Structures are given as structure tokens and as C-alpha cells.
Amino acid sequence: MVLTSLAPATVDLASIRLQIRTLQPQLVEWRRHLHQNPELGFREHRTAEFISQKLTAWGIEHQTGVAETGIVALITGTRSGPVLAIRADMDALPIQEQNQVPYRSQQDGVMHACGHDGHVTIGLGTAYYLSHHREAFAGTVKLIFQPAEEGPGGAKPMIAAGALQNPDVDGIIGLHLWNNLPLGTIGVRSGALMAAVELFRCTIQGKGGHGAIPQQTIDSIVVGAQVVTALQTIVARNVNPIDSAVVTVGEFHAGTAKNIIADSAHLAGTVRYFNPEYEGYFKQRIEQIIAGVCQSHGATYELDYHSLYPPVINHPEMADLVRSVAEAVVETPAGLVPECQTMGGEDMSFFLQAVPGCYFFLGSANPARDLAYPHHHPRFDFDEITLGMGVELFVRCVEKFLK
Structure with missing residues (x-):
């Protein structure tokens, strides 16, 4: 159910650092390119090529072809330290898009109807920022671009292929753009988040x-x-x-x-x-x-x-990390939604079984702009302001975890 009765919370753009706000037009461009070119699970070849081209241009070390179409990228800080992974899923759904927008899907019967185009974009924005600010963290950030979340599941094959090794991951975070929450809110909780x-x-x-x-x-x-x-x-x-x-x-x-x-x-x-x-x-x-x-x-x-x-189970300390970062990015207490469980499922659960981590929801619905259709609906879309918010959240998590 979409919470269309909730108006978007006040989005305090001042909490998003200037360099990320400046990146916003580029984030929108990347997201719309991905939205126009959706691909189903384990067929994300053009998506992976697009990601790889960006990472190469920014001088970011990365491995392609992990679990068929997955990508693992490494960004090292200027000092040694632990390893934090960030996961973003890449696949689309077998849905015919009904949105009449300039960036609508160009692939008949395939659509990004769950926000994964936004997840990839936020991952790329985070990679771009961190690659230009390596002095801000100690340790390594491992970006995991994962195929086939919608099925049959790409997380287990990526883990089996060593995505959490070389170097070994100490913690992992990920987010899901969530049209069940209004723009300007973040849903984070310890323990079970998804079923x-x-x-x-x-x-x-x-x-x-x-x-x-x-x-x-x-x-x-x-x-x-x-x-x-x-x-x-x-x-x-x-x-x-x-x-x-x-x-x-x-x-x-x-x-x-x-x-x-x-x-x-x-x-x-x-x-x-x-x-x-x-x-x-x-x-x-x-x-x-x-x-x-x-x-x-x-x-x-x-x-x-x-x-x-299996269920998505957040580690208490990693949930505390995300919660503390969220408090700095959104208005509190209205901006934080602690009881945000859903019976929806996610193969992020396999990563969370392997290492301590936190998966959270980033509110993306804006009923005032007719951007509140539910996930997997042929008219699903989201407010793109949330892209910059996602990058800010990930960057702050990196800086706090790899301090």
C-alpha cells in the first residue's frame, strides 16, 4: 500500500553537501539512461557496460563478469582501515511501462518498476564522490553492483564468486528507494526488516x-x-x-x-x-x-x-550507524520511520547473513507530482531528488564507518 496520505517531509537540501547537490543533474541523466534501457536478471549486459565505463573513466579499480553480469569495484582511502561494502541491484522487471515520460522504457515488455535504476545511480554517484575524496576515509569501499535481485537471485552467486573477499568485507549497507514512504523520510530498524x-x-x-x-x-x-x-x-x-x-x-x-x-x-x-x-x-x-x-x-x-x-535481518550496530547518519540528513523525528517492516522479500538477506550490515528504505514517493504508484506497477516512478539524498547517506556512512 502506498502511503499517499502522507505528504513529503521537508527535504533540507542544506544537509546534502554542495558537491553532491552539484552532481544532481548528472544523477538524473544517469538514472534516466538506465530507465530507458532496462534489462532482466542475468541479462544486464548494457547496464554493466555503462557502469564499467563510468568506473573506468574515474580511475576506479573494478572487476566485471562476477556472477555473469555483476561488478565489484574498490575505492581505497588514503589510510589503511576496514572494508565497507555498498550493494546496488541492477535488474528490471517483465512489465510494460505505461508512463508517458521522455525517459520511458525503450524495451518492449521490460521496465524498471522497482527503483533499481535509482539504486545503480546512487551507487555510481557514491563511487564518483568517494574517488575524488579519498582523503575523507581510512580503509576500502567495495561497491557491489548485483544482478537478478527480482529472481532467481544474484546475491548468492556473487557471494560464491568471492564478492565479499579480497579484501574481506567487515560490514555492508544497502538501500531501497521506497514508494511506501514519502520523500524526505528514511526507514531504518534493527532486526528483521523484510520477510x-x-x-x-x-x-x-x-x-x-x-x-x-x-x-x-x-x-x-x-x-x-x-x-x-x-x-x-x-x-x-x-x-x-x-x-x-x-x-x-x-x-x-x-x-x-x-x-x-x-x-x-x-x-x-x-x-x-x-x-x-x-x-x-x-x-x-x-x-x-x-x-x-x-x-x-x-x-x-x-x-x-x-x-x-531468508529474512532480511539488520545488525544492531550497523542499524545504529545508518540511523545516526539519517538523523543528520533528514528532519527528525518526522523524517525517521523506525517501524517500516514489509512482508516483501530481498536477496540482500544473503549478504547480511555473511557479514554484519544494514538495509534500509529511502522514501521516494511524492503524491503532489503523481509519483506515488506502488512498486511493480506499470506506472511506477519516483521523485529524483531522492538520488542526491541516497548518495549523501552512503557517503556519510562511509566516512563514519571508515573514520
């Missing part, structure tokens, strides 16, 4: 027949309907009420005619939860329920269950 994502598909096999002679059949629709209803008891009666969780059946396909009892039914859905202690639990409980309902009716089933992403 685990698990997916399932189930085929229930009954016995088809004539709709007027049900005693000769095993009605897969009746069995499937009972399964859907019974699955809702997991959250209602098996999960601790203090813990949030969702079991959603989003697909139910069965039947070919009004007077034919369906031979089989096909269900598919998703599971979301914050508490990592529930890992493996929902798979077990869902199969128990499906097996029990099917057995009671004489039906059989096949279940395919897949764990996609």
Missing part, C-alpha cells in the same frame, strides 16, 4: 467424472478448497501470535466444464515470515495438511516447495 520468501506448487490428483454422478469420483476441487482453507490455520493456530507470518494461495486452477468433476487441481502460493526460527517449519506443516486432507478424501498429491530468500 523470508518461500514458494510452493501442489497438484492434487482426484478422479474425474460426471457432475451428476459424484459418488463415482474424487472431486479435486473440493479437496483443493479444503486444503486452501486448512492452510490458513497455520498462521492462525500454529504460529506464535507475536510473530508475523503469511500463507497465501495465489493460484487455483481446476476444471474444464460446468458438468465435469475435475480430475486434478493445481495450487500455488507463497509463505512469508520474519523470525528465522521458522525456517523449514512451514514446508513441513503445509505438507502435513495437504497429506491429511488428501488422505481423508482418497486423493493423492505432489508438492514442490522452494525456499527463495
